Every structure is written in structure tokens, then in C-alpha cells.
Amino acid sequence: MALLAERTAAARADAEMSAASLVRHTMIQTHRLLLRWARNPVTLLETLIIPCLLLIMLETVIGGQIRKFTGGSALYGSVPMVTLVGALSGAVAGGVLLGRERDAGLLARFWVLPVHRASGLASRILAEGCRIFAGTLAIILVGYLLGFRFHQGVLATLVFLLIPVLFGLAFATVVTAVAVFTAKATLVEAITILTSLMMFFSTGFVPLAAYPQWIQPIVRNQPMSVAVDAMKALALEGPLARPLTLTLLWSLAAITLFAIPATIGYRRASRR
């Protein structure tokens, strides 16, 4: 009898901790999150509609002025910037959703059920990546209608599409790490202010030359600007090595620094 109990316990432990179940559980949970997002009008609005409207508005309001100022189309700055803004604003929504599922006790429920421990976090990362990718495609479609084109071939285009995903995931890691240790309302406001500032002081909003001398070094090297510059180089032309290296550096640094606090935070949230 004792032997039997031991064996079933071992079998159960094996079942919920094996690599195969990690893949299966992650898929199920990713599916769950994507369904939940797709059926929530507010998230759809944030992911798809607001960035597209923002792009159309930027083109309408300052596109013409920038064309006079630089002689080139403003779209090659604004399309990348808006995809990144969409990726960031989605991260905020994801953080809020995480907080809500924690308060509802859903995370704790998963923790006590035979679900692979890592699948919760892994599924969030996957779902977030899918969402950012879909948002990026929608924005590029709107940009295409306005006159945005890829001039650098297929490989460059693929890298272009992956930059917002990497950038958004890095940001989501930071948000998850911070979300668990702070109150909800102030967090959302603070992040919104931070993302707006990043947007306004990036080379995607207006060309670098339009900023005053004293702020140019900051504008030039902040994460969003280097990502915009890299994407611009991948779509149109320009130096690629420096901005792409800096983009990878910023993103990977954020992920390595905040991954452990985010994991610890997720565990803490699951055990409430």
C-alpha cells in the first residue's frame, strides 16, 4: 500500500514536472491568455487601435513639418516608434491583468493544481510576444497605406518585425518585476508617464537635429531611440551596427537584471 502510494506520487510528480508537460501546459495557458485578451475590448483597443490612430495623427500633425525640415518622409521614424509604443503599452495592460489574476486567486489556484510551475511565466512571455507581433503587423499595415515601404529585403524585414517583440518583452520583464513590489494605481501612472517621455524624447518623434544641443546625447542613446534607429536602418537606409548593438544591449541587460526579481515576484504572487 505504502509502495503504491509512493509510486503514484512519483508518477504524478514526474507528470507535472516533465519537459513534455511544460510544453503542453505552456501552450494551454498561452491559449487561455490570448483568448482572454482577444475577448477583452479594452486590450484590443490598446493593442491595435490606439497605436494605429497615434500613427495617423503623428503623420497628419507633424509629418508635413518634418518633411519640410529634413526633406525625407517622417514615416520611417514614426512607424518604428509607434510599434514600440504599442509594445510598451501592452506590457502595462499585461501587468494590470497579472495583478488582477493574483487578487482573484487564480495564480494561487494554479500553484496548488498539478500544473508545471514554469508554465505560468513562460505562457505569459509567449502570449505577450504574440500580441506585440500582431500589433506590429497592424501598425505596419496602416503605415503601408500612408506610404511606408521596406527597401532592404526579406531578412532585414524579419529582423525589423522582431525588434519590437524583443523590446516589449524586455520592458514586460521590468514591469512584472516592479508590479509585484508596488501598488497598482501608482505603477500604471508612473509607467505611462515614463513611456510617454521615452516617446517624446526619441528620434522617432522628430529628427535628432531638432532637439536642443544639451539633450541630444540623452535622446540619441535612450533605448527607444536606438531601437527606432535600428528599425529605420532595416527598413530604409542608414548605419545599422551601432543602433542594433545598443538595442540588443539595452534589451538583454533589462532581461538579465529583472528576470530573477520577476520570477521571485511571480512565485510570491502565486503563493498568496
Add this chain to the structure above:
Amino acid sequence: MTAGTWLTDVRATPLRAQQWWVLTTRLIVPSVKTGEVLASILAPAAFTASFYIPLKTVMTFAGTGFSSYAQFMMPIVVLQAAAFTAISAAFRAATDSVAGLNRRFGSMPVGPLVPVAARMSGNIFRLAIALVTAIICGHVIGFRFRLDTVHTIGFLLLAMLIGVALMLGADVIGTVSRSPEATTQALVLPPLIFGMLSTGLAPAHQFPAWVQPFVRNQPVSQFAIGLRALAGDTLGNAGQVTLALMGPPLAWAIGILALCIPLTIRLSSRRA
């Protein structure tokens, strides 16, 4: 003495002034203690920096007809401060509504309009802080009142009137919606669209032809024109303070109030 006698024949009479004061301090004191009131200072400052620094060169490149870009864009900073206050007003109204506080007050001997009057007092307190901050920020970037004291007071009064109209509208929306997060997210978009597609950041003739009729005639542009005329400019292109120029902005503000006051009275006097 029958079994059903009351201990007193005097009905509870609401002391409205005192109740209003208690409910107002309930809104103001915590926000000062937690430092939440700092948001009313930071938001206009962040807004001024993020529109003035990047856009100054690009916008003056094409010309605005004003002595400085600061003088031209000051009204939009003021209006944005008012819009920010309105969004937080909606958030508060929705919070009170969803928490059942309005129903609680409805069942107590509280004057029907006391809760909404207290909410508005708290909002006006925040609006005043935001407006003062906006004007200080404007002074830093080079905005000056170029006309006499009467016009300056008119500027402040018009700004307050617009702010109160927006806040009352937001209060109604928040009370009806009963969802703090959804309200806040839904209200982010209108200020963005109306603010960017207005003559607040660029003169109407710099917009594409198809959008110009909307840009010229929408309320934010009219508010901006009215405020600009009251502030004046050394080059004399700010417009004269005449009934023809001040009519539309005043009509918009008073129109919003005329629509929202009856709604507010209905919502407040409805005993749930």
C-alpha cells in the same frame, strides 16, 4: 407612550455646509498626505517639456506668426492640465460609484448634491494646482502675459471655466460607467486626438487640407484661440478680445456645463 414612539420627534436635518466640508477634506487630505497631489504638478511639467523641447525647432521652422513658440503653445499646456485633472476626476467618481459610496450617501441624511459638490471641490483644488504649475512652466520656457491685468484675470477665469466644464463632464461619465480602469483608459484617447488635431500645436494652415475644417472648428482650437487672445503677443497676431472671437470658446464651455448640470442633478438626486 405607545410602542411605536420615536425617541425624538425631530427628523435628522442635514447640515449641508458641514457635510460638504467633511466630504471635501476626505478627498483632499489623503491626496496631500500620500503625495498623490504631486501628479498634478508633474503632469503639466512633463507635458510642457515633451511638447516644447522636441517641437520648437520643427514648428517654428514653418512659422507660427508669434514672437515665440512658447507664446503660441501655452494654451494647449493649460488645456492639457485641465484634461489631466478631468481624467482623474472621472476615476474618482467611478471609484465612489462602484464602491457603493453613492448609494450609502443616498441612504443617509445627506443633502443630495453634497457628495457631488464635495467631489467637484476636490477637483477644483487639483485643477488650481495644475493650472498654476502650467503657468509657471510656461514662464520658464518664455511665455509672458503681454496685456493688462484685466486680460490676465480673464485668461485665468476662462481656463478655470473650461477646466470645470471638462471635470463636470468627466464626473458624470465616471459616475455612470462605474468602472475606474475602463473610464481612465477610454478617456485617454479624446484629449490626445483633440489636442493634437487642434491649432494648439500648429496653425491650421499647416495641416493637410482634408482635416482643416475639423481642426479649425473643434472646441480645443476655439479654447486655444480664446486663451491666446487673452494672453496677447508682441507681434500682434494673437487676435482681439471681441465677442466674435470669444463667443465660440465661451459657448462650448457653457454648452458643456448646460448639458452636464441637469445630468449631475438627476444622477445625484436618484435614490438608489
